[in-house]
Structures are given as structure tokens and as C-alpha cells.
Amino acid sequence: xxxxxxxxxxxxxxxxxxxxxxxxxxxxxxxxxxxxxxxxxxxxxxxxxxxxxxxxxxxxxxxxxxxxxxxxxxxxxxxxxxxxxxxxxxxxxxxxxxxxxxxxxxxxxxxxxxxxxxxxxxxxxxxxxxxxxxxxxxxxxxxxxxxxxxxxxxxxxxxxxxxxxxxxxxxxxxxxxxxxxxxxxxxxxxxxxxxxxxxxxxxxxxxxxxxxxxxxxxxxxxxxxxxxxxxxxxxxxxxxxxxxxxxxxxxxxxxxxxxxxxxxxxxxxxxxxxxxxxxxxxxxxxxxxxxxxxxxxxxxxxxxxxxxxxxxxxxxxxxxxxxxxxxxxxxxxxxxxxxxxxxxxxxxxxxxxxxxxxxxxxxxxxxxxxxxxxxxxxxxxxxxxxxxxxxxxxxxxxxxxxxxxxxxxxxxxxxxxxxxxxxxxxxxxxxxxxxxxxxxxxxxxxxxxxxxxxxxxxxxxxxxxxxxxxxxxxxxxxxxxxxxxxxxxxxxxxxxxxxxxxxxxxxxxxxxxxxxxxxxxxxxxxxxxxxxxxxxxxxxxxxxxxxxxxxxxxxxxxxx
Amino acid sequence: xxxxxxxxxxxxxxxxxxxxxxxxxxxxxxxxxxxxxxxxxxxxxxxxxxxxxxxxxxxxxxxxxxxxxxxxxxxxxxxxxxxxxxxxxxxxxxxxxxxxxxxxxxxxxxxxxxxxxxxxxxxxxxxxxxxxxxxxxxxxxxxxxxxxxxxxxxxxxxxxxxxxxxxxxxxxxxxxxxxxxxxxxxxxxxxxxxxxxxxxxxxxxxxxxxxxx
Numbered sequence: 001x002x003x004x005x006x007x008x009x010x011x012x013x014x015x016x017x018x019x020x021x022x023x024x025x026x027x028x029x030x031x032x033x034x035x036x037x038x039x040x041x042x043x044x045x046x047x048x049x050x051x052x053x054x055x056x057x058x059x060x061x062x063x064x065x066x067x068x069x070x071x072x073x074x075x076x077x078x079x080x081x082x083x084x085x086x087x088x089x090x091x092x093x094x095x096x097x098x099x100x101x102x103x104x105x106x107x108x109x110x111x112x113x114x115x116x117x118x119x120x121x122x123x124x125x126x127x128x129x130x131x132x133x134x135x136x137x138x139x140x141x142x143x144x145x146x147x148x149x150x151x152x153x154x155x156x157x158x159x160x161x162x163x164x165x166x167x168x169x170x171x172x173x174x175x176x177x178x179x180x181x182x183x184x185x186x187x188x189x190x191x192x193x194x195x196x197x198x199x200x201x202x203x204x205x206x207x208x209x210x211x212x213x214x215x216x217x218x219x220x221x222x223x224x225x226x227x228x229x230x231x232x233x234x235x236x237x238x239x240x241x242x243x244x245x246x247x248x249x250x251x252x253x254x255x256x257x258x259x260x261x262x263x264x265x266x267x268x269x270x271x272x273x274x275x276x277x278x279x280x281x282x283x284x285x286x287x288x289x290x291x292x293x294x295x296x297x298x299x300x301x302x303x304x305x306x307x308x309x310x311x312x313x314x315x316x317x318x319x320x321x322x323x324x325x326x327x328x329x330x331x332x333x334x335x336x337x338x339x340x341x342x343x344x345x346x347x348x349x350x351x352x353x354x355x356x357x358x359x360x361x362x363x364x365x366x367x368x369x370x371x372x373x374x375x376x377x378x379x380x381x382x383x384x385x386x387x388x389x390x391x392x393x394x395x396x397x398x399x400x401x402x403x404x405x406x407x408x409x410x411x412x413x414x415x416x417x418x419x420x421x422x423x424x425x426x427x428x429x430x431x432x433x434x435x436x437x438x439x440x441x442x443x444x445x446x447x448x449x450x451x452x453x454x455x456x457x458x459x460x461x462x463x464x465x466x467x468x469x470x471x472x473x474x475x476x477x478x479x480x481x482x483x484x485x486x487x488x489x490x491x492x493x494x495x496x497x498x499x500x501x502x503x504x505x506x507x508x509x510x511x512x513x514x515x516x517x518x519x520x521x522x523x524x525x526x527x528x529x530x531x532x533x534x535x536x537x538x539x540x541x542x543x544x545x546x547x548x549x550x551x552x553x554x555x556x557x558x559x560x
Numbered sequence: 561x562x563x564x565x566x567x568x569x570x571x572x573x574x575x576x577x578x579x580x581x582x583x584x585x586x587x588x589x590x591x592x593x594x595x596x597x598x599x600x601x602x603x604x605x606x607x608x609x610x611x612x613x614x615x616x617x618x619x620x621x622x623x624x625x626x627x628x629x630x631x632x633x634x635x636x637x638x639x640x641x642x643x644x645x646x647x648x649x650x651x652x653x654x655x656x657x658x659x660x661x662x663x664x665x666x667x668x669x670x671x672x673x674x675x676x677x678x679x680x681x682x683x684x685x686x687x688x689x690x691x692x693x694x695x696x697x698x699x700x701x702x703x704x705x706x707x708x709x710x711x712x713x714x715x716x717x718x719x720x721x722x723x724x725x726x727x728x729x730x731x732x733x734x735x736x737x738x739x740x741x742x743x744x745x746x747x748x749x750x751x752x753x754x755x756x757x758x759x760x761x762x763x764x765x766x767x768x769x770x771x772x773x
Contacts, residue, residue, distance in 0.1 A: 034610075035665065037705050038618040093687055096679030096735070098694060098701045105688035123701070129617055130701055137678040137726075148665075171658065200612040236615045315615060318634065321590065432602050475605055479573060481659040484605035 001408075004029040004145070005395035006388075007165060007180040009152045009207060011036025013128070013380035014359025014387075015186030016135040018348075019144050021388025022184075026395040029145040031152060031167060031178070033202065033486075037136050040188055040200040041380065044128025045239030045311060046112055047120030048092075048381070049374035050085035053109065056117040058082050065375060066553045068114040068270050069368025070513035071529065072220070074549035077364040080346050081375070084382045089121050092381065097134045098123055100308075110308075111244045112373035114270035114560070118244075120374035125239050125311045128377060150176075151486060152206060155183065155214040155355065156403060156411055162354030163401040166411050170486065173478045175415050177408060181398055182354050182391040185211060186384065189338035189360040193494045193501070194447070195439040197335040198230050198237040207361045209493035211342045212500070217351040217535045219363045219546065220340035221497065222504030222515050225371055226448050227336030228274035232292040235334040236319050240373040242312050243267040245304065248296040249278070250328065251286040257293075262560040269560040272370040272514040275333035275448050294328035301325070333448060337376060339367045339514065340504075343533065343546075348387025351535075354394065354401070358387040365531065368548075369513020419485075421476030429468055431475075431484075431491045438465050438491075438498055446502050451518040455506040462502055466495050500541055504532050507543055525555050561637070561645060563587055565600055567607065568650040570657050578657060580648070589638030593647065594621050597632055597661075609661035616765060619706030623661050624650040629711040631765045652711040668707050671720040675727030675746055680737040693734055700729035702766045712763040713755060719748050721756050725768055743773065 004027050008019045011032030022028045030036065051061050061082040066073055089107065093099060100108045100122050111118040123130035139146070147169070154166040156177070164179040187207025191199020212218050228249075229238040243249070249267050251257045261277040262269035269277075278293050287293055297305060297312075302325045305313045309324075316324045341363035348356035359380045366379055445458040469492060475484035510524035511517050531546040563585050570578035583600040594611055601607050610620040614633045621632040626640055629652055641647055655663035709721040719727075724746065731742035738745065748756075756770045 034612055034618075034620065035669070038610075038612050038620050040613065040618070042704075043613050043615065043617050090687060094679075094681050094685065094735075096681070096730075096733070098697055098729075098733075101689055101691040101694045103691060105690055107687075124698060126617070126702060129704070133701070133703075133705075134679075140673060141678040200614065200618065202612045234614075311617075318636070319615070431605075477606075479571060479606070479659070481608035481662045482606075483601075483608055487605070 002176060002178045004178060004180050006182045006184065006391045007031060007178055008184045008186060009165070010039070010186035010188060010359070010361070011146070012039035012041035012186060012188055012359065013132055013135065013377065014384035015184070016132070016139055017381045017384030018184045018186055018358055018388035018391065020135065020138055020142065021385045022392045022395070023142050023144050025392035029147060030139070031147040031150045033149060033151045033206070035148045036139070036146065037133060039132060040203055042129040042132045043200065043237065044377055045125045045237065046241040046244065047110060047122030047127045047374050048089060048377045049112070049115065049119050049372070050089040050121055050378060051082065051119055052086055052089070052107060052121070053117070056119055060116055061085070061119060063553060064115050065366065065372055067558055068370055068372040070370055070523065070558055071555040072365070072368030072512060072531070072548060074365050075551040075553060076549040077346050077366050079551065081366045081379060081382050085378050088378070088381045088385070092131060092134065095134050095138055097131050100124055110241060111268055112240050113243070113268045113274070114265070114372040115374070120244070122241065124307070125241050125309045131377070151489070152210060153415060153489070154411060155210060157214050157352060158401050158403055158407060160353060161401045162352060163403045166415065170482070171480055173419070173480050173482060175412060175419065179403065181395045181400060182356060184348065184387050184391055185342060185355070185357040185361050186359045187361045190494060190497045191335050191338070193439060193442055193498050194335035195443040196235050198227055198235055199335070204490035204493050205338070205497045206490065206493050207357065208341055209496045211350065211355065211357065212496060212536055215352060215536060216355060217343040217533050218341060218500060219343040219531045219533050220365060221500040221534060222508055222532060223339035223369050223513060224335060224501060225271055225337035225339055225514050226275040226333045228271055228278055228333050229295050229331040230334040231315065231320050232330035232332045234319050236315055237336070238295060238312055238315065238329060238331060239309070240271070242295060242297055242309055245308050246300055249274070250294045250296050251281045252288045253286060257281050257286065265560040270370055270372060273560060276516060278333055279448055288330065292330045292332045295331045296328040297324045298326060298328065335443070337371055339363070339365070339369065339371055346386065347390040348383055349390065356387045356391055358383045369515060418474050419476055419478055421474060427473060429472060431472060431488050434465050434468055435491050435494070438462065438495060442498055442501070446505055449516055449518055450505050452506065455502055458502045459499070459506060462495065462498050466499070469495055500534055503541060504534065504543070508532060529555060561587060561589060561641065563596060563637070563641060564646045565596055566646065566648040567600060567661070569660050571659055587637050589636070591637055592633050593625055593635045593637065593640070593649065594633040596637065596647070597649065608659045617704060619704035622652055622706040622708050622711070624653055624711070629653065629708040629763065631706060631708070634765050652707055654711050654714045655707065665707065668705070668710055668720065668722065671723045672726060674719065675723045677723065677726040677730070679730060679733060679735060681735055682737050685735045689734060693732065697729050697732050699767070699769045700725050703768050704766055706765060708765055709760060709763055713759045715752055718752060719746060721760065724748055724756060725770065728770065728773070
């Protein structure tokens with residue numbers, strides 16, 4: 001048995017920030033299913049929002065975020081996010097982040113969608129990568145123990161509190177118990193629940209699903225962000241920075257169609273609005289080959305592309321065969337970000353004592369119904385740090401929850417038999433087939449545009465797919481690097497979350513932010529200015545409504 | 561196109577030594593070697609290989625393709641499949657093979673520690689940096705620690721090129737207490753340094769340049 005006061009699960013930005021903070025006062029370890037530097041935070045391109053310029057203001061950042069969230073974001077949490085931003089950016093600078101500079105040597109800032117001011121600090125178009133590697137260097141400096149390529153399987157909850165985790169070392173194919181006083185879930189999102197997604201293969205929502213199974217409250221799961229500009233076909237992300245630096249969206253007639261949907265903000269309207277506009281263009285026959293639209297960067301010039309958007313240029317060339325300096329890039333919207341997640345307060349505390357969550361895995365909620373570009377990276381460091389602080393406090397004051405030998409056996413038994421099982425005989429069904437059907441269904445029927453009958457059908461089909469999943473023989477066998485077993489488990493997480501997303505979407509009979517119902521196209525503050533809470537019950541998910549924090553900004557009509 | 565993938569298999573619990581297994585896959589020329597590996601995985605879920613972002617930023621899928629270390633997700637089929645449609649895929653050379661295409665990464669990550677790979681911030685740093693200095697470090701900061709340079713330019717027992725890249729970046733960082741003193745502390749022999757400078761542009765998937773200093 002391994003023992004740490006604080007166990008951080010996930011080695012992306014939120015996890016590393018939490019660990020670096022908690023290590024000041026407690027014994028911390030990081031457990032991650034891939035090496036930390038491989039985390040999907042590293043794929044973030046655009047930047048970190050923070051108010052630095054004198055012409056900008058914290059209250060403007062707060063208002064942009066509240067409005068961007070379609071008034072579902074908790075205003076107390078948004079105030080924390082925006083107020084602590086500048087200090088965090090400066091701290092990252094002192095840690096060694098190589099920010100892009102303005103001519104005076106200060107931090108350069110660019111415009112991202114839905115913002116009234118250029119307030120995203122960036123490192124060319126590899127912002128996430130640069131910050132992730134800097135935090136990783138600091139983790140090496142602090143000598144924080146890392147368990148790389150270890151998977152969390154189950155949370156140990158005794159006397160209603162976290163007692164530790166049951167984990168699996170992929171290299172040795174061994175189960176282990178890690179005792180801890182506090183466990184921080186920083187496991188990211190569930191992008192792979194959708195066939196069309198910008199997310200990495202690792203993004204299967206493990207932490208959310210495992211927390212849900214352990215009884216934690218999740219919230220706002222129906223709010224899923226679809227990024228407007230992903231490469232047509234492969235859905236590789238093309239950063240919003242491309243529009244921030246001046247890129248245009250054009251339909252088959254070469255028209256900048258955003259003029260019809262957001263005459264003021266144009267291409268820099270929030271993502272929910274731009275994604276809907278693109279699909280509307282395609283649906284009304286103004287798509288190219290009826291399937292996609294163009295992101296036009298040709299007027300920006302080779303030099304700017306090379307300096308500010310080198311990765312975008314490279315991705316377009318390699319995966320779409322397009323020289324972005326000369327030709328427009330074919331793009332389509334695809335799943336990108338999970339607004340919903342494990343419900344937390346502003347210190348990362350969940351509904352289970354000793355269990356904290358931060359980053360995309362959590363729902364604080366600062367993004368509400370729609371996240372603004374540049375706010376998720378900011379969220380990872382602000383709330384990663386806060387959860388690390390709170391974790392260290394708990395570790396310093398709380399006693400260890402007892403975990404009896406009998407309890408350990410009870411937790412281990414089903415997993416031991418799963419691992420000891422024989423490699424199965426050839427089956428008619430497979431995790432690949434089930435995943436393919438489930439994720440296509442999500443993209444088709446629980447995507448940018450939703451309606452009642454389609455959602456009802458999706459809920460029914462997802463239940464059938466879950467039943468098929470239950471009948472699969474797990475790909476057992478005690479061999480090292482058993483990715484088949486991991487894939488099987490990850491599919492289980494995805495299916496649990498798909499159900500919560502689809503049922504949440506069916507239940508919410510209004511349109512708000514990224515959740516758009518064709519049969520209820522209006523926002524309905526009378527009935528739905530509330531969070532969706534869900535927890536696991538005896539007979540399946542139990543939904544309820546939770547209050548939204550409204551401090552200074554009463555809901556208004558949301559135009560751009 | 562119809563491809564024959566020759567994939568190096570090895571399960572330490574069963575096999576005495578590695579062997580090649582052929583997979584027949586149907587893949588378009590504009591798809592990647594990673595797409596081909598995923599297709600092979602569907603045929604045999606017991607096949608082990610690392611992958612995550614599929615857009616050349618995480619560094620997980622570094623393998624040897626037709627003998628050359630590359631990122632599978634960054635390598636297009638049409639660029640490497642010859643007329644016979646045959647592609648060999650092996651684990652990164654100079655790394656210990658743990659299972660199939662999975663290699664031991666611990667020596668790579670361990671080697672970083674030798675260059676003290678973190679900024680030791682000058683107390684007087686006021687948050688400003690000459691944009692020219694910052695731009696000079698940009699290429700070095702785009703390293704994704706995929707291990708490809710180490711596999712291609714092996715320096716047995718000495719500083720690994722990826723560690724050197726990190727050290728060299730910090731040696732140029734005006735915020736750092738050690739700054740240029742890092743060059744002396746790293747003690748990379750001139751002939752090894754020449755080798756890094758010469759070979760890096762050909763092997764690095766992120767085109768990291770080791771500058772002359």
C-alpha cells in the first residue's frame with residue numbers, strides 16, 4: 001500500500017498547478033494515465049485571459065465571461081477567476097513561461113472570441129504546451145513523486161469521506177491501493193464521447209465518471225462546447241487565435257457570413273454562436289461541397305503566420321494539404337470542451353469530503369452554458385492553485401479515515417477477478433463497434449442542434465449500447481501495457497457520461513449558450529436560470545436543479 | 561491503398577525475442593501512420609503502442625518507421641509507402657522495448673534532471689524581457705520531449721539532446737540566475753555539440769534548432 005497525504009490525479013495544467021501548490025505544505029503525488037507532458041493541456045493554442053492593460057478592467061472581463069456563459073456561470077466564481085488572473089500570469093512568468101512579448105518587453109495580448117478587449121496572454125500558438133512544460137519543470141524541481149501511466153479505477157470512500165484510491169499500473173499490470181487524505185481530480189474532459197472532436201484519445205472523462213460512480217454530484221453536463229474551426233475531416237483544432245489575429249470565415253460565395261449573425265463581433269463572436277452560424281450556412285446550401293466553410297488567413301501575410309500562428313500553418317499544411325498563406329482552410333465545428341463536470345465550490349471542494357476537482361473535470365462554474373476562448377487555461381491555474389491550497393489545509397488538519405483490511409478486500413475483489421480473467425473467445429460484438437455507434441450518435445443527435453424526439457431516441461439507443469457493453473467479456477489478461485483493457489474501461493466511462501449529457505439535454509427545455517433546442521429556441525430564465533445537478537441513484541441518474549450565483553449582473557438579452 | 565504493416569511485436573512475459581507480424585490495412589494516402597496503427601489495433605486489440613493528441617504536440621507516438629524515428633501521427637502514408645505498399649514499424653532505437661512499440665521513457669525523463677531544467681528566477685526580475693531574446697528561445701521551447709532526437713542521435717552515457725535543448729534554452733533566458741554559466745555547467749563536448757547542431761534539423765519533428773553558441 002502506498003501513502004500520500006494528497007493524491008492529484010491528472011498531470012495537465014490543473015493537476016500540476018494543484019500539486020505544486022499543495023507540495024508547499026504536504027506530501028503530494030501525481031498519478032496520471034499518460035506522462036504529464038503528454039496531457040491534452042499541451043494542445044491548447046490560443047492563450048490565457050487576464051487583465052493587464054490599463055484600458056482593460058477586471059469588471060469588463062467578468063462581464064464578458066458572464067455574458068459569454070449566457071448567464072449560467074456562477075458570478076462569485078467568475079469574480080475569483082478574473083480577479084486572480086493577473087497575479088497568476090505574473091507567477092507563471094516568474095516560473096519561466098516564455099510568453100510572447102510586445103515591443104516594450106511586456107506581455108503581448110491578443111483578442112479571442114466574446115471578449116471586449118485583447119486580453120489573452122500567449123506563447124505564439126503553443127500557449128498550453130509552453131505552460132505545461134514549464135510547470136512540469138517546476139514539478140521536477142520540487143521532486144514531486146509521479147506515477148506515470150497509472151490509471152485511477154475507483155475512489156475509496158469510507159465513512160462518507162475519501163480514504164484513498166484503487167489504481168492500476170499499466171506497466172506492471174498491477175492493482176495498488178494509494179491511501180490519501182485528499183484526492184484532487186484533474187482528469188480533464190470527455191471529448192472522445194463524440195465522433196467528431198478536437199480532443200486527444202486520452203480525453204475519456206475518467207475522473208467525472210469515477211466520481212459519479214462514487215456518488216459525487218456532477219452538474220451542467222448537457223453543456224458541451226463545439227469549436228467552430230477544426231480541420232474538415234480530421235477535426236484537428238485550428239486555434240481561435242487564427243481569427244483573433246484577423247482571420248475571416250467565408251462561405252462558398254466568398255462572403256463573410258458572420259455579418260448576418262454577429263454584425264459587431266463578426267468572426268470573434270463566442271463559439272456557440274459561430275458554430276451554429278457555420279452549420280446554418282451549410283444547411284442553407286452555402287457550404288463548400290455542401291460540407292464545410294473556409295477559414296481565410298491569406299490576407300494576413302506569411303510573416304505574421306510564421307510569427308504568431310506557426311502551428312496553425314503547420315497543421316493546415318500537414319493534415320489538410322493547404323498552404324494557409326495562399327489558400328483558405330476547410331473547417332467544420334467539432335466537440336472541443338466539457339463545460340459541465342464535477343460540481344465544486346470556489347475551493348475545488350466536491351460533494352464528497354476529501355474529494356476535490358479542478359480544471360475541465362470540474363464545474364465551478366465559471367463557463368456556464370458557453371466558455372470563452374482563453375478562459376479554460378486561466379481556470380486550470382486559478383482553480384488548480386486554489387484546490388492545492390485547500391488540499392494542503394485539509395491534509396494538515398483532518399485525521400486519516402480508517403480503511404480496514406476487509407474494506408480493502410471488498411474493493412480489490414472485483415478488479416482482481418477482472419484482471420485474472422482469461423482472454424476471451426472471439427465475440428460478435430466489440431468495444432470498437434459500441435464506441436463507434438455511441439460517439440456517432442452523440443455527434444449526430446446530441447450535437448450543436450438538438451430537439452426532443454432526437455434526444456429521446458438517443459437516450460433509448462444509449463441504454464441499448466450500455467446493455468451491449470455489459471454483455472462484453474472484458475479483455476482481461478495480466479500483460480503489461482494492456483491498452484485493450486484500458487480502452488474497455490474508458491468506453492464504460494464514456495457511456496456513463498453520454499447518458500448524463502443526453503438526458504440533461506432532453507430535460508432542459510430551453511436554448512442557452514451551447515445547448516440549442518430546435519423545439520425550444522428561446523432562453524427561458526423563468527424556468528431554467530438554474531444549474532442541472534445529477535447524482536447516481538438506485539435506478540439511474542437522479543436530476544435536480546441548483547441555484548446560479550448572481551451577484552452584480554442580472555440576465556440580459558445576449559447579442560454580439 | 562492496401563498496405564502491409566510489418567509491426568515489431570514483443571511481450572516480455574511470453575516472447576524470448578521480438579518478431580515482426582504483418583497486418584493488412586486499407587488506408588488512404590493522406591492518412592497517417594497512426595491511422596494505420598489504429599486500424600491494426602482494431603484487428604488485434606493486444607497490440608500496444610502509445611498515442612494521444614494525434615496532432616504532433618504530445619509526443620506519445622514516436623516510433624521507427626521504415627527505420628527512421630518519427631511521430632506516427634505526423635507521418636503521412638503517401639510520403640513513406642513505397643510502390644510495394646510495405647511499411648515497417650519498430651520501437652524507438654536505443655530505448656528499451658517494454659512491449660511491442662512501447663519503450664522505457666524513464667531514462668529520457670531522468671536525463672533532464674542533469675541540466676537543472678527549471679528557471680532559477682533572478683530576484684530582481686521585473687516581468688520584462690527583450691522581445692529579441694524571447695524570440696531566440698522560441699524554437700527551443702517548442703520541444704515536446706518525444707525522444708526522437710535521442711533515438712536518432714544517440715550519445716551513450718552523455719547528455720541527451722532533449723536535455724541539452726532545455727539547458728540551452730535556460731542558458732539564454734535573461735530571467736535565470738545561472739544564465740550563460742549553464743553552458744559551462746552542462747559540459748557538452750564540442751564534437752557532441754557539433755553533432756547536435758548538424759543532425760537536429762533533419763530529425764526533430766518540431767524543427768527545433770540547436771543554435772551555435
